Amino acid sequence: MSRQAKLLQLLNEEIVACRKCPRLVEYRERVALEKRLAYRDWTYWGKPVPGFGDPQAQLLIVGLAPGAHGSNRTGRMFTGDRSGVFLFQALYDAGFANQPTAVSCDDGLRLKNAYIAAAARCAPPDNKPLPSEILNCRGYLEREIDILRPTAVLALGKIGWDVFLGILKHRGAIPARVGYRFAHGAEVDLPEARMRLFGVYHPSQQNTQTGLVTPGMYAKVLRSVRRFLEQDLILNAEHTGKRKKTLAQGRGRR
């Protein structure tokens, strides 16, 4: 197991045991007991949902929060609800997932060069975590950023966008969040953080069913992300090549 994989595993164990937000703890556990009729045979997860994906990922995806009968039931990000149906098909089409479907933790899904996290890890009532709850949860995302050191971040919706920029502001990597306006298809370079931030509208059922978000819109942004990551790999390889050459020349001069 790689160092990143071990660190992420330890972090995820911590996340799963978290009870910092009383309102969310009460809600996630109550939903898990009451259940939706269609899932009455399921044993709901009912705990915080940890991050999921490739520990070596260049791309970090930041969602909002688990769905009450989706991730809060299955225990894996975006797994088991309509948002996930849309998102994983898009990730599969763009080459970031090995299959287009996500129904349970043991369905064989693997992400390739991507890792999914969220602004809040517990299912909130009405899909709306409070600002104080997002703040309580922010440290987990910060640690994921430190472990993964992603080159690109894809924010699924304005809250993920704002939370990520809030972390950068807190760390002094940007002076303020103003000037980084969220929009679907927005892209900003963050040279101090050595990353590029991409934005898309959240793949919620409300957005996808009303046509505010379409597969074509996601495909376009994910193509940009992929192009950016490929360029970054080429630049890194060139940089490493030059560095090796310089070191070899330096050794030759001695």
Ligand code: SF4
């Ligand atoms: S939302 Fe985050 S901080 Fe709050 S209880 Fe869940 S895991 Fe803990």
